Amino acid sequence: MPRRILFLGPPGAGKGTQAAMLASALAVPHISTGVMLRDAVEAGTDLGREVAGIMEAGDLVSDDLVVAIVDERLAQDDARCGYLLDGFPRNVAQANALDDAVTDAIGTVVLLDVDTDELVGRLLARAQQEGRADDNEETIRRRLEVYHAETAPLIDFYGDVVLTIDGVGSIDDVFSRIALALAR
Numbered sequence: 001m002p003r004r005i006l007f008l009g010p011p012g013a014g015k016g017t018q019a020a021m022l023a024s025a026l027a028v029p030h031i032s033t034g035v036m037l038r039d040a041v042e043a044g045t046d047l048g049r050e051v052a053g054i055m056e057a058g059d060l061v062s063d064d065l066v067v068a069i070v071d072e073r074l075a076q077d078d079a080r081c082g083y084l085l086d087g088f089p090r091n092v093a094q095a096n097a098l099d100d101a102v103t104d105a106i107g108t109v110v111l112l113d114v115d116t117d118e119l120v121g122r123l124l125a126r127a128q129q130e131g132r133a134d135d136n137e138e139t140i141r142r143r144l145e146v147y148h149a150e151t152a153p154l155i156d157f158y159g160d161v162v163l164t165i166d167g168v169g170s171i172d173d174v175f176s177r178i179a180l181a182l183a184r
């Protein structure tokens, strides 16, 4: 099983949920830049104050900032034997920075495929349940635009190592598809 895995997919595709399950199954750290940034906002750190407005608008925070927090996280002991990246890289510049930062290449990219109507429905439902600041209709639209313009080009960037997984279905069904594809 590959142990340096990257999750790719539009907002609402289920990356966070599936990445957490897989990281626990593989006993590697789940590194989510979205979670780290939201924690910083909640804790009111300098970083948090700097990024709060950008996140609320659905835009990407600067590459320098995220690359620095990911570099620091990957340098920790628990990431030595593998890790699962969720929400990073978000564009080609970040992917190049990751390439420069790590000696072992990313073995597998899991791309969760979910159509736009389903995504918007899921994100609006999540807005009601979790109250995330960036889960409102305007920001959701913006995040989807940013995904298509900035992040989707990574599918070609990673090319052969991309496993496209149908992300529609129950959490357990999607997880089984991912586990099966990785075991092949």
Ligand code: AMP
Pocket (backbone or CB within 6 Å): 011, 033, 034, 035, 037, 054, 055, 056, 058, 059, 060, 061, 062, 063, 066, 086, 087, 088, 089, 090, 094, 134, 143
């Ligand atoms: P996520 O939880 O991955 O959907 O991320 C939520 C928000 O955090 C995004 O809309 C961005 O504002 C910011 N963010 C998370 N990861 C990145 C990243 N790799 N690069 C830039 N901004 C990010």
